[in-house]
Amino acid sequence: MTADDGKALTQLRRGALEHCVLALLDGDERYGYDLVGELAEAGLVASEGTVYPLLSRLRKDDLVTTTWRESESGPPRRYYSLTPAGRQALAEFRPAWREFRAAVDRLVDRKARS
Amino acid sequence: MMTSTSHPLVADYLTRLRAAASRLPADEAAGLVADIEEHIAAATATGLASEADIRNLLDRLGRPDDLVAEIAPPPALPLPTPASTRRVEAPAVTLLFVAEVFALTYIGVGVGALAWIVGLILVAMSLRWSGAHKLRAALVLGSGFPVMVLGVLLTSVAVFRSQGGTCSATSAGDQTCTDGGGMPIWPGIVVGLLAITYVTLQIIVARRLLRAAR
Known part of the structure; x- marks a missing residue:
C-alpha cells in the first residue's frame, strides 16, 4: 500500500468513525474503554486516544449523553448512550x-470488471 | 487501581498530554486528560500490567500531540510566502547605499563592490516592485557605487595632477610641494554641490521605492 492509499483510508475512517460510534451505541450503552476497544x-482507529476527542464532540453536539x-x-x-438526536x-x-x-x-469496480 | 496511573511511563505520558493540551480551553484540556486517565485505569483494572503491556497501551493511544490535534488543529505556521518576498526591498536599498559609502574609502571598495552586486541581485529578485521600480532602483541607487568610485578616482587624479603641477612650477626651489597647493577651489565646490544633489535625489527615490514595496 502506498502512502497515498494510507492517507485516503485515514480520511475515509475519519469520515465514517462518528457514525460507527453512534451505531455501536444503538440500543446499548457502553463505557469509553469498551467503545474504543x-x-x-x-480496524477503524489508528490511535485509540483520538476516539475521546470525538466522543466529547458528540456529547457537545448532543448526539450522545453520559452517565457515571x-x-x-x-x-x-x-x-455513553445515544440521545434522541x-x-x-x-x-x-x-x-x-x-x-x-x-x-x-460501482465506480471503483467498473474498471476491474470490464 | 492507583498503580496504573502512577506508573512512571503513564505519568510521563500524562505529563506530555497535559503539556500538549495546554493550548486548548481549560475545560477541554481537563476533559481529554480525564478521559485518557480513565482509559488507562480501565485497561489496567484487571490486574497489574507489565511494562510491555503499558507500553503497548500507550502506543495504541497515540501521540499526545495527535490527540490534541483531534480537538483543535495545531496553529498554522506564519505564511512563508509574504515574509520571504516582502523584505527584499529594504535590504536591497540599504546595500546599495552601503556600497556607495564604501566606494568613498580606499580600503573598503571591495566590500562596497560586493554589497553593490548583492544589492542589485536583490533588486532584480523583488516581487513587489514593477519593472519601472526596478529600473529606477538600478539607475538611481545602483549607479551610486560606480559614480562614487569614479568620483574618488577623478578627484585623486586631479589632486595628484595639481600637486604635480605645483611641484614642476616651482623650479626656482623657494617653494616646496604642498597639499593641493595649486588646486583651484571652485571645481571642489561644484563637485560637492553635484554630490549633494545626487545623494538627495537618491534618498527621495529610495523612500518612494520603499513605500511602493509596502
Missing part, C-alpha cells in the same frame, strides 16, 4: 451510507 478491533456508573474493578466509569442522526446515516457505498462500489 471495539473500534480498534474493527460504579464499577466492580476500579473507579466509576462514564457510560443521536438516534435520528444514525437513522438518517444508514440509508445515506448504503447509497454512498453502492455508488463508490
